[in-house]
Amino acid sequence: MQRREFFKKLGFVAAAAAVVPSVSFAAEAxxxxxxxxxxxxxxxxxxxxxxxxxxxxxxxxxxxxxxxxGAVVPVTVEVDSPMSAEDYVKTIHIFATKNNNTxxxxxHLTPANGKAMLSxxxxxxxxxxxxxVVELSNGxxxxxxxxxKVTIGGCG
Amino acid sequence: MRLALKTAILLALCGSLAMASEQFSMSxxxxxxxxxxxxxxxxxxxxxxxxxxxxxxCGGNAELAxxxxxxxxxLTEYLxxxxxxxxxxxxxxxxxxxxxxxxxxxxxxxxxxxxxxMFEISSYVKSxxxxxxxxxxxxxxxxxxxxxxxxxxxxxAKRGKRGLSCLSCHSKEVIxxxxxxxxxxxxxxxxxxxxxxAYRMTKSELTTLQKRFQGCMQxxxxxxxxxxxxxxxxxxxxxxxxxxxxPIAIPGLKR
Amino acid sequence: xxKVKSLVKxxxxxxxxxxxxxxxxxxxxxxxxxxxxxKTTNRFVPADYINSVKFIYNNETITTMNVWESLSxxxxxxxxMKIADAGDLKVVFTDNGGSVNEKSIKITxxx
Numbered sequence: 001m002q003r004r005e006f007f008k009k010l011g012f013v014a015a016a017a018a019v020v021p022s023v024s025f026a027a028e029a030x031x032x033x034x035x036x037x038x039x040x041x042x043x044x045x046x047x048x049x050x051x052x053x054x055x056x057x058x059x060x061x062x063x064x065x066x067x068x069x070g071a072v073v074p075v076t077v078e079v080d081s082p083m084s085a086e087d088y089v090k091t092i093h094i095f096a097t098k099n100n101n102t103x104x105x106x107x108h109l110t111p112a113n114g115k116a117m118l119s120x121x122x123x124x125x126x127x128x129x130x131x132x133v134v135e136l137s138n139g140x141x142x143x144x145x146x147x148x149k150v151t152i153g154g155c156g
Numbered sequence: 157m158r159l160a161l162k163t164a165i166l167l168a169l170c171g172s173l174a175m176a177s178e179q180f181s182m183s184x185x186x187x188x189x190x191x192x193x194x195x196x197x198x199x200x201x202x203x204x205x206x207x208x209x210x211x212x213x214c215g216g217n218a219e220l221a222x223x224x225x226x227x228x229x230x231l232t233e234y235l236x237x238x239x240x241x242x243x244x245x246x247x248x249x250x251x252x253x254x255x256x257x258x259x260x261x262x263x264x265x266x267x268x269x270x271x272x273x274m275f276e277i278s279s280y281v282k283s284x285x286x287x288x289x290x291x292x293x294x295x296x297x298x299x300x301x302x303x304x305x306x307x308x309x310x311x312x313a314k315r316g317k318r319g320l321s322c323l324s325c326h327s328k329e330v331i332x333x334x335x336x337x338x339x340x341x342x343x344x345x346x347x348x349x350x351x352x353x354a355y356r357m358t359k360s361e362l363t364t365l366q367k368r369f370q371g372c373m374q375x376x377x378x379x380x381x382x383x384x385x386x387x388x389x390x391x392x393x394x395x396x397x398x399x400x401x402x403p404i405a406i407p408g409l410k411r
Numbered sequence: 412x413x414k415v416k417s418l419v420k421x422x423x424x425x426x427x428x429x430x431x432x433x434x435x436x437x438x439x440x441x442x443x444x445x446x447x448x449x450k451t452t453n454r455f456v457p458a459d460y461i462n463s464v465k466f467i468y469n470n471e472t473i474t475t476m477n478v479w480e481s482l483s484x485x486x487x488x489x490x491x492m493k494i495a496d497a498g499d500l501k502v503v504f505t506d507n508g509g510s511v512n513e514k515s516i517k518i519t520x521x522x
Contacts, residue, residue, distance in 0.1 A: 064186035068338075069411050072357035072483045074189045096481050100446065104481040107490065112473035114431035114493030121193065121483040123442075196435040198485035201416050360441075360484040 040097040040131060044143075047093060053133050053141035061144040063130045070124045070150040075104070077132045079116035079142070083109070089116035091135040097145070098128035124150045190409070199279070199355035199362040199407035202272075206280030209273055214258045220281070223258045235281065236288040236404055239393050241299040248303040248389050250366070252278040269383040275362050279353040283406050290350055290399045300393065307394025310387050316378040322391075325376070338411065349392075349399035354408030362407060366392060415440055415512040419502050421492075427522045430494045434466065436502050437487040438512075444480040461486060463505045468518070469498035494520050 038046065044053065062076040081089045088111050094104040107118045122130070131145035182190075214220055221228040224242075234240075235251065242249045245257055252274050256266035267274040294304040311322045325335060331342045341348060352365035366388050370380045381387045417438035426432050438461060445458025460480040466473050474490055482488075492500070497520055503513040 062185075062189060064189055065183060066186060068182065068190065069358050071360065072193070074193055076189070099481050101444070101479055101481055103477075103479045105479065105488070106477040107488075108475045109490070110473050112468065112471065112493055112495075113491050115491035117433075117489070117491045119489040121487055122481050123444075123483050193487070195422060196420070196437050196487040196489060198437050198439065198487065201418050201437065201439050201485075204418070205416065357483075 038102060040095050040102045043093075043095060043102055044133060047133060047135070048141045051139075051141055053143035055144060056134075056142035059132060059134055059142055059144040061130070061132050061146050063146050063148050065147075066149045066151060067124060068151065070126075070152065072121045073124050073130075073148060073150070074119070074121050075130060076119040077117070077134070077144075079134050081116045081136070083111050083114055083116055085111050086137070088137045089134055090137050092116065092118045093133040093135075094118070094120070094122070095131040095133070096122055096124055096128060097131055099123070099125050124148060126150055194409050197355055197407050197409055198360070199353070199409075202276045202355075202362040203280045203283055203407060206273075206276030206278070209267075209277045210255075210280050213262065213264050213267075213277070214255060215262060217284070219262075220254075220258060223261070224254065232285040232288050233291070235285040237291045237293060238282075239292070239303070239389050239396065241297055241303075247386075248299050248393060250278070250384065250389060250392060251281050252364070253384050255281065270367070272361075275353060275364055275367075278364065279362055279407060282353065282404065285404045286406060287403050289401050289403055290396060292393065292396045292400060294393060294397050303390045303393045304397065306386070307390035307392070310381075310391050311394055316376070318377060320376045320378060322372070343395055343398045344402070347399050347402045347405070349396040350402045350404045351406065351408030351410075353406055354410045356410050358411055365395070368410075415504075415506075415510070417502070417504070417512065417514045419500065419514050419516045421500075421516070421518070426494050426520055428494055428496070428520045430520070431491050432494055433489055434492045434500065435487065435489050436464065436466075436514075437485065438504060439485055440506070442480055442482055442484045442486055458507060460507055461504050462507045464488060465503045466490065466492070467501040467503065468492065469496060494518065496520075 058080040060078040062078075063073065067073045075094055077092050077094065079089045079092065081087065083089065089109050091106055091108050093106045095102045096104055104122045105118070105120055109116060116134075124130070127147070127149045129145045129147050131143060134142045136142070210216060217228055217231055221231045223244075224231070224234060226234045239248050239250045241247070242254060245253065252269055255274070255277055256269070259266040267277065294300050311326075314321045325340055326343070330340050332339050334340075343349070349365065352368065353362055355362050366383050369388065369391060370383070373380045381391075415438055417436065420435040422433040422435060440461050441459055442461065443456050443459040445455060447456050448454065449456050458480060461478050461482070464476040464478060466475075473492065476488070478486070478488075498518050499515050500518050501513055501515040503511065505511050
């Protein structure tokens with residue numbers, strides 16, 4: 001079926017058209033390949049520089065343990081933060097660590113959001129960890145990840 | 157015994173033997189996440205388009221109410237009772253077939269039942285009855301009685317080389333069993349008739365209940381019945397009756 | 412380039428100044444990764460996806476996003492927003508082909 005072929009193709013390394021994000025990451029000056037070919041580890045390094053990201057329970061990462069289908073997987077990230085001018089979440093990144101393009105979305109928030117929350121739906125080509133990296137206004141980085149089992153098949 | 161055998165054949169056919177274990181059933185938290193997605197359903201955009209088509213080609217609520225012979229303020233309640241016997245069409249019909257007749261009456265070429273325009277426009281019209289309790293009357297007249305009985309017959313008819321019927325996978329005995337990672341639905345508990353048309357995640361499309369029936373038939377290797385046919389309308393009557401009293405809540409969100 | 416349809420909604424529907432609400436955004440877009448082969452032509456369908464989204468509340472940009480092709484077809488994104496004055500919320504989104512689309516809704520706090 002079309003969907004099976006789609007997921008097979010996710011593993012195919014194609015020369016995708018180079019796309020330059022309109023908001024670039026500060027530490028991306030020495031990006032190794034095109035922006036669509038970062039592995040999660042490379043992306044993490046590009047985003048956090050030498051700082052790295054600490055696992056944190058301030059982050060609530062909500063993804064299903066078992067995704068009913070790989071085409072539409074809900075992901076929600078909530079970060080415990082006052083979202084004040086002095087202390088707020090600057091960016092929430094979401095990664096599908098085993099997708100051909102691991103990056104899904106990077107939301108640059110401001111105190112006007114009131115709450116550090118990002119919710120969306122992503123395509124997952126296979127069972128993998130979904131990860132989130134959070135940049136705080138004080139320049140530190142937090143992260144969380146969770147494994148999502150992707151069920152292929154189903155009667156319809 | 158034969159039912160168990162047929163179900164086993166179907167499981168083998170689908171190529172995987174899934175045990176009804178914890179491993180494949182959705183946790184409450186996961187289920188809540190999927191339910192939350194209803195708040196931001198892409199099908200709402202398609203239904204909005206359907207509304208524009210409805211105004212342009214059918215003349216809106218006033219014209220539809222006139223065509224159906226009901227007062228405009230009674231329209232949504234009336235819509236919640238479909239499929240109905242429509243005298244002017246001489247048959248038990250779905251909302252989509254009524255819209256086709258109305259389009260034709262207004263000098264337009266009607267959208268095909270399987271077209272995306274028809275899915276959009278009929279979903280919009282059904283959504284006018286959101287929150288209204290389904291009130292299909294399968295005893296309203298002899299046509300509805302016949303349709304209900306025929307629908308039950310179609311549901312239970314063993315067809316195709318494997319001799320499978322809808323009942324093979326949708327009987328009381330197998331509700332909740334896992335077939336290829338999905339629990340077999342209870343049409344009333346799931347309010348099937350009230351949650352279709354729905355956005356299908358695996359197809360990224362808004363589709364109708366009869367279209368879903370077709371998908372099911374394809375998977376079970378049964379010959380696919382045409383949309384709007386006597387058999388399909390009867391089947392829809394039979395399944396809709398199970399949701400009597402439950403509110404319409406569309407667009408739904410389905411796998 | 413044809414206009415891309417989208418919807419912007421606020422939850423809850425009724426809110427007052429100071430409330431933090433949820434903003435739902437959904438757009439009709441194929442989000443082609445560029446790695447799917449069209450069965451009829453046997454060629455790869457070119458990458459075609461929304462790559463940025465901007466939320467502008469009463470002329471102030473409150474959130475910007477980079478989006479990649481891993482988002483589902485007909486992408487849906489939600490964020491939080493603190494209600495201040497009445498006015499409007501505009502969502503502007505672009506795709507990798509350079510098209511720009513937008514959708515505006517009124518912000519009407521009750522009290």
